[in-house]
Amino acid sequence: MVPLVQMASGPQPFDADVAERSGYQYTTDAKLSSHLANARISEAVLNVTDFSNKSVIDIGCGDGTYTHEFADRGDAARVVGVDPSREAIEVAQAASGSSSLSFECGSADTLAYEANDFDIAHLRGVLHHADKPREAIAEALRVAPMAIIVEPNGYNPGVKLLERASSYHREHGERSFSARQLDRWARESGGEVTARRWIGQVPFFCPDWFARLAKRIEPVAEALPLVRLGMCAQYLFVAQRRRPPT
Numbered sequence: 547m548v549p550l551v552q553m554a555s556g557p558q559p560f561d562a563d564v565a566e567r568s569g570y571q572y573t574t575d576a577k578l579s580s581h582l583a584n585a586r587i588s589e590a591v592l593n594v595t596d597f598s599n600k601s602v603i604d605i606g607c608g609d610g611t612y613t614h615e616f617a618d619r620g621d622a623a624r625v626v627g628v629d630p631s632r633e634a635i636e637v638a639q640a641a642s643g644s645s646s647l648s649f650e651c652g653s654a655d656t657l658a659y660e661a662n663d664f665d666i667a668h669l670r671g672v673l674h675h676a677d678k679p680r681e682a683i684a685e686a687l688r689v690a691p692m693a694i695i696v697e698p699n700g701y702n703p704g705v706k707l708l709e710r711a712s713s714y715h716r717e718h719g720e721r722s723f724s725a726r727q728l729d730r731w732a733r734e735s736g737g738e739v740t741a742r743r744w745i746g747q748v749p750f751f752c753p754d755w756f757a758r759l760a761k762r763i764e765p766v767a768e769a770l771p772l773v774r775l776g777m778c779a780q781y782l783f784v785a786q787r788r789r790p791p792t
Contacts, residue, residue, distance in 0.1 A: 577751060577752075577754070577757075578754045578757045578758070579748050579749060579750055579751055579752045579753075579754070579756070579757035580750050580751065582748040582757055582760075582761050583746055583748045583749070583750050583779065583780075584612065586745055586746045586748070586764070586780075587612075587670065587696055587745065587746060587780060587782075588612060588615055588619075590696075590743055590745045590746075590780075590782050591668070591670070591694060591696065591782065592615065592619055592620050594694060594741060594743070594782065594784055595666070595692070595694065595784065597616055597620030597621060597622045597666065598620065598621040598622070599621065599622070599623045600620075600622050600623060600624075600665040600666055601622065601623060601624040601625075601626075601663070601664045601665045601666070602616045602620075602622045602624070602625045602626070602664060602665065602666045602667075602668060603625075603626045603627075603628065603657070603659070603663075603664045603666075603667050603668065603686075603689060603690060604616065604625065604626070604627045604628070604668045604670070605628055605654050605657070605667060605668065605669045605672060605682065605685075605686060606628070606629055606630075606654055606669055606670065606671070606672030606675075606676075607627030607628060607629045607634075607638060607649065608629055608631070608634050608638075609634045609637045609638050609641075610627050610634075610635075610637065610638025610639075610641060610642065610649055612670060613625060613627040613638065613647065613649070614641075614642075614644075614647065616668070617644050617646050617647050618644075622646065623646060624646050624664075625646060625647045625648070626647075626648050626649070626650070626664070627647075627648070627649040627650075628649075628650055628651075628652040628653075628654070628657065629649070629651065629652070630651065630652070630653065630654070631651070632651050635649050635650065635651045654669070654672060654676055654678075654681075654682040654685060655676070655678045655681035655682050655684075655685055656685065657685045657688070657689050659689045660689070661688050661689065662689070662690070662691065663689050663690075664689050664690040665690060665691070665692065666690050666692050666693075666694060667686035667687070667689060667690035667692070667693040667694070668693070668694045668695075669682065669683075669686060669693065669694075669695045669696070670695075670696045671696060671697065671698070673695065673697050673723065673728070674697055674698055674720055674721050674722055674723065675720070679723070679731065680731040680734060680735065683695070683728075683731050683732055683735045683737070683785070684734075684735035684736070686735075686785075687732075687735050687736055687737045687785060687787045690787075691786065691787045692784065692785070692786055692787070693732070693737065693784070693785045694782070694783075694784050695728065695732075695782070695783055695784075695785065696780055696781070696782045697722065697723060697728060697780065697781050698720070698722040698779065698780060698781070699722065699725075699744060699775075699778050699779055699780055699781045700722035700723045700724040700725065700727070700781070701724060701725065701775050701776055702722075702776060702777065702778065702779060703776065704749060704779075705722050705749075705779065725742070725781050725783070728781065728783065729783065732783070732785040735785075736787055736788060736789045737785035737786060737787055737788060738785065738786050738787075738788045739783050739784065739785050740784050740785070740786050741783060741784040742781070742782070742783045742784075743781075743782040743783070744768065744774040744775060744778035744780070744781055744782075745768060745778055745779070745780050745781075745782055746764065746768075746778055746779040746780045747760040747761065747763060747764035747767045747768070747777065747778060747779060748760045748761055748764065748779065749779060
């Protein structure tokens with residue numbers, strides 16, 4: 547059995563989410579804000595590279611809601627979702643209807659795969675929960691030459707406030723990192739950051755009226771160089787392997 551990854555909050559809060567609603571709070575019966583925020587993340591990820599006929603490992607796939615998009619929308623040839631929560635993996639497996647898609651319980655920092663088993667590794671909102679985020683990046687760049695990573699924007703003061711004020715964020719061990727820190731971990735793991743995007747304006751779990759307002763100003767926030775550093779909700783970057791991890 548692959549060992550579970552050690553998370554800053556542990557997998558227990560996520561297991562509780564699945565037990566309560568058969569999925570995560572931001573996917574199953576999610577509020578408008580979660581739908582809008584996740585749709586923007588998915589759009590950005592699917593547009594950052596060509597997934598067609600590629601093999602993809604989705605590390606920290608959760609209940610598998612967005613893992614399906616690589617097969618359904620990205621036309622990937624093979625997609626494997628890995629997550630430490632057994633309950634979430636059971637939900638993901640039950641919803642899997644494609645022969646190119648599979649799920650298993652496993653660790654982000656000790657993946658049970660050989661080097662170069664995949665073309666692309668994907669980590670979406672994983673590192674800010676992980677006890678060993680640098681090791682998770684290193685593992686991603688070991689099993690695939692390209693890693694696509696999405697994390698909350700650590701430069702956004704609103705994100706920092708939510709981490710302290712929101713009960714959900716506290717219970718799930720949310721903590722954001724700066725882009726500089728994430729880029730440094732990628733370099734230390736043998737990678738080179740080849741693309742960066744600051745995306746999204748809609749906070750998760752905010753009131754519907756605020757979500758609609760934030761969505762309207764999102765294109766402006768993303769387009770202005772200095773504004774997006776402090777206002778966008780997510781940092782998306784692509785790391786390409788340039789040497790074996792140290």
